[in-house]
Amino acid sequence: MKKGKNLLLLLGMVFCSVNLSHAQIGIGTKNPYGALHVDAAKDNTTTGTPTAAQVANDVVINKSTGFIGVGVLTPQVKLDMRSVGSENSLGLGTTTMTAAAAAAGAVRYDVVNVPTGAKIEVSDGLVWSKAYVAPQKAVVVARKVTSQLITPGAAANIGNWNIVRDMSNSFDGTLGIFTAPRNGTYTFLLTFNFNGAVINDGSRVESQFFNTTTNTLLASVYKTFGQSMTGSADDANATRSTQAGGSSTVTLTLAAGTTVVTRLWHNLVSSGSVALRVTSNPADPTNPDDGFNNLTIIEH
Secondary structure, three states: OHHHHHHHHHHHHHHHHHHHHOOOEEEOOOOOOOOEEEEOOOOOOOOOOOOHHHHOOEEEEOOOOOOEEEOOOOOOOOEEOOOOOOOOOOOOOOOOOOHHHHOOOOEEEEOOOOOOOOEEEEEOOOOEEEOOOOOOOOEEEEEEOOOOEEOOOOOEEOOOEEEEEEOOOOEEOOOOEEEOOOOEEEEEEEEEEEOOEOOOOOEEEEEEEEEOOOOEEEEEEEEEEOOOOEOOHHHOOOEOOEOOEEEEEEEEEEOOOOEEEEEEEEOOOOOOOEEEOOOOOOOOOOOOOOOOOEEEEEEO
């Protein structure tokens, strides 16, 4: 009789094992969609496919692949968290394991090891390497479409720029001030052109790149001009105006937060001011006065 009981128990265990091998276990739901389906909010329907919003709080182990879906009914990779919910982040912790012990492909969040500070690190099987995300580099393109008078002998900040592009939101077009978003190297290219005037012989225009944080001149570029057809024998003793223009390029190493403005200084005329040449119709790129005064800033 004892042998009979043992046989029945064994047959029952075999039956249960076979049955469980084909079972789908639902926790919080009577309508499981995987080998294991946990409905944390218990909001799934009892029949039919639950909505994406209902699945967002579920955990599913696919019965065919063994893939785990967190908020995903049919996971496509071993761990799939791409649900309709807004909280799809993955929390990582640190580890004291060596990169070799963790093996290639391991990822950790580290705040202890050199270089110190919060960072994501990836193992290649030999060393932990910091995961680098390239920042959006600063690129500024601006043009002058409003006239500005420049008084001789006094450096003037060039402002009221029309911003064509500012990739890092680092440029104040009204004041003409650029703020370095991070420590780095920046190239400034300024082109300028004045309205026509009878200029002094041996006059010059100086492009200045001025640090408004420390009120210091970082760099300057000179361009000299000869006398403007002022009465030599070969031009019928005529006095004519000339447009003084040019371009300046400087490359500067700036600390994060440094503010730089472009300035112009000139002694083209003895008195009065000379205006920068700008278009009378900014919407018309074919206007003959368009495109003479421009500023480009590029972060390397």
